[in-house]
Amino acid sequence: MVTSGWRIYNASPIFEFKFPKMLTIGGWLGGALQWHFAAMWLLAINGLIYLLVNIISGRMWSKFLPIRPKQLLADFRDALMLKLDHSNLQNYNAVQKSAYLSAMLFIIVTVLSGLAIWKSVQFPLLRELMGGYDNARIVHFFAMSLIVAFVFVHVVMVTLVPETLVAMIGSFKRNKTAGAKS
Ligand code: HEM
Numbered sequence: 001m002v003t004s005g006w007r008i009y010n011a012s013p014i015f016e017f018k019f020p021k022m023l024t025i026g027g028w029l030g031g032a033l034q035w036h037f038a039a040m041w042l043l044a045i046n047g048l049i050y051l052l053v054n055i056i057s058g059r060m061w062s063k064f065l066p067i068r069p070k071q072l073l074a075d076f077r078d079a080l081m082l083k084l085d086h087s088n089l090q091n092y093n094a095v096q097k098s099a100y101l102s103a104m105l106f107i108i109v110t111v112l113s114g115l116a117i118w119k120s121v122q123f124p125l126l127r128e129l130m131g132g133y134d135n136a137r138i139v140h141f142f143a144m145s146l147i148v149a150f151v152f153v154h155v156v157m158v159t160l161v162p163e164t165l166v167a168m169i170g171s172f173k174r175n176k177t178a179g180a181k182s
Contacts (some may be wrong), residue, residue, distance in 0.1 A: 001036060001040065002144060002147070003023060003025045004025050004035035004036040005032075005036060005144055006019035006023060007019075007025060007028075007029070007031075007035075008026075008032045008033060009141070010024065014137060014138060014141060037118075043107070043111070047107060047111065063092060063097075064101050067094050067097050067101075068094065071094040074094075075093040082160065086161050089163060089164055099150065099153075099154075102146075106146040107143075107147060109143040110143040112126060113137075113139040113140040113143060116130045116133070116136040116139075117136045117137055120136070
């Protein structure tokens with residue numbers, strides 16, 4: 001979605017710059033729009049299922065909430081000093097909780113602003129909530145930028161604590177006492 005979006009952007013840039021062509025897909029505006037609209041269904045359907053399952057099962061509350069400001073500050077400080085506790089990867093620290101919730105929010109905003117520019121006539125309320133068509137494009141662009149920033153930071157963090165990659169894919173549990181004689 002990002003790389004096809006960048007190709008769409010290049011056809012009519014909002015700002016002074018363009019994205020390098022080699023970072024884009026679709027070849028031209030029409031091709032990029034087709035990629036964008038094909039992938040959008042994958043994202044929207046997956047996202048909807050993810051949100052529904054998390055809300056209905058209560059996982060949203062048990063995994064991501066509550067976030068206490070004091071804890072967030074303390075964990076943020078530890079994260080900067082690379083001192084976060086990774087003994088149980090199933091429990092998210094406050095920085096993770098807020099980062100994941102923010103990523104969900106950025107994706108929701110991207111989808112809603114995307115809908116406002118794609119079907120701006122059919123969704124007038126959504127378009128006006130975004131501040132009109134032109135503004136919806138800017139909202140879409142900045143929400144995309146936040147997602148890209150999240151992915152970048154996320155990948156950097158994963159390289160610092162590689163076990164998290166396994167935890168993300170499977171139900172791997174690293175236990176502090178694992179390996180100890182019992
Ligand atoms: C349901 C989801 C989405 C829909 C319906 C949608 C729709 C659209 C449409 C119609 C455009 C063309 C705007 C124009 O003609 O100026 C566009 C552009 C773009 N989209 Fe999406 N989009 C969606 C999700 C995403 C996502 C998830 C990303 C990236 C994370 C993204 C990134 C972009 C970018 C960078 C552009 C170019 C910005 C511009 O120049 O307006 N889109 N999108």
